[in-house]
Amino acid sequence: MGNIKIHARSIGYLISLKKLLCDTTGNLLVKKWKSIEKGDIVSIEEHMLPEVLRIQAEGFKNGSSEKLIRYSKNSKNIFYxxxxxxxxxxxxxxxIKPALSLKGFEKKSVISSIAIDRNFRGRGFAERLLKSSTEEMKANGISSVLLYVNINNLPAIHLYQKIGFRKIKQVKNICGQSEKCYEMELRLV
Ligand SMILES: CC(C)(COP(=O)(O)OP(=O)(O)OC[C@H]1O[C@@H](n2cnc3c(N)ncnc32)[C@H](O)[C@@H]1OP(=O)(O)O)[C@@H](O)C(=O)NCCC(=O)NCCS
Known part of the structure; x- marks a missing residue:
């Protein structure tokens, strides 16, 4: 019994260590980020946050504003x-999500959240935002972009497929408690 407890605790430490390493490497990569000219698409600044949080609240039933505030501070360069x-x-x-695979060390990124003001949907804003930001990801050596989307969110799934994302697998509990979503990926290299 004691051995099982020690084993479980060691696994817990290893998982925390792996997360810490990923976060630290991700933060370093973001600090060295090279921005390209994107016209009306810019990196977030503090004064934009209230408007961004309003658009998030309008777009999602259970969006976490704490998470967005944290990303706007720690990953400003890749918050468009x-x-x-x-x-x-x-x-x-x-x-950013550094990943070790058979191909070696890969830099991947994950879309944590995307939304367009209700009054401006259907006018190509999300498509432009994704095309420009993924182009910048590629210029910064990101090998692929991942995201999770609820299987019932057809507007978003159509948008991602139009950009070139492919469904990888179906997963549960990532988009919300007991909710099913697709993991989708856009390969950049
Ligand atoms: C999903 C969302 C970001 C799309 O933004 P948008 O600016 O309206 O999208 P665009 O105008 O750039 O549309 C680009 C493509 O997306 C798809 N699309 C967008 N809205 C769609 C809809 N209502 N129904 C079907 N397809 C749609 C289409 O393929 C469209 O290309 P087309 O116009 O040539 O048909 C927007 O609806 C939104 O903010 N939703 C709420 C938040 C959300 O669900 N985010 C995604 C979470 S994973």
């Missing part, structure tokens, strides 16, 4: 905002 003239109409927040 799209404007229509001077008005903020949408955002897309990423984080």
């Amino acid at each position: 905002v799209i404007k229509n003239v001077d008005e903020i109409v949408g955002y897309c927040a990423y984080y």
